[in-house]
Amino acid sequence: MISYVHEVEDSVVYRQWYEDERSSIPDYDGSIVDDRSKILAIKLHRSIIVDSLPMDIKWYLVTFYSGYMDEFRFLKCNPWSTLTGNSYRLGEAYRNIYRDPVDFMDKNVAEAVSKIRGIEGNDSALRGFRPILVASSDVNTEEDCIIIEGCHRAVALYSSTSAGDMDAGLRFAFLGVSEGINKNDFAFHPEYKGYNK
Numbered sequence: 001m002i003s004y005v006h007e008v009e010d011s012v013v014y015r016q017w018y019e020d021e022r023s024s025i026p027d028y029d030g031s032i033v034d035d036r037s038k039i040l041a042i043k044l045h046r047s048i049i050v051d052s053l054p055m056d057i058k059w060y061l062v063t064f065y066s067g068y069m070d071e072f073r074f075l076k077c078n079p080w081s082t083l084t085g086n087s088y089r090l091g092e093a094y095r096n097i098y099r100d101p102v103d104f105m106d107k108n109v110a111e112a113v114s115k116i117r118g119i120e121g122n123d124s125a126l127r128g129f130r131p132i133l134v135a136s137s138d139v140n141t142e143e144d145c146i147i148i149e150g151c152h153r154a155v156a157l158y159s160s161t162s163a164g165d166m167d168a169g170l171r172f173a174f175l176g177v178s179e180g181i182n183k184n185d186f187a188f189h190p191e192y193k194g195y196n197k
Helices: 010-024 035-045 066-071 080-084 090-098 107-119 123-127 151-162
Strands: 003-008 058-065 132-135 146-149 170-177
Touching (some): 003 010, 080 090, 123 151
Antiparallel strands (some): 058 170, 132 146
């Protein structure tokens, strides 16, 4: 069950997102040090996702139990379509990777699996991990939440807690809530369909 802690400014979410992805931001040379630059950098780097968020989105710090992450959903794109059999549920990706391996011949899928396995057991990568989620305003379960940042780490965390390597206790996340988000159609990620701005 998702529990609200308190509302947060969008700048808090974007700063965290920047910190999570700073090593993958093109031309990052260490010169982006102030909050305003960090926020602008992540908005430009992930503009396809950021620009698709509804204008009325409100951000919250929330808690959830990592043992219930299996119902979180992914953005509808490859490799998650292949890894989940088009269900886009985190638990399905975990089961397919670890119990019933899917065909890893697809380059995107193989890279995702390699990245997930590289994160597992990396205590520093998972301890303070806060996924960034979005949901409609009627959110009340993990099933209603779409991960927009931290998909690979979310699978690695779920795997680590399922295996008993990490505590499956209470975790924090950022949750963006808006009437304009529909778990069945917002989840499409145009970046993987040749989308150009």
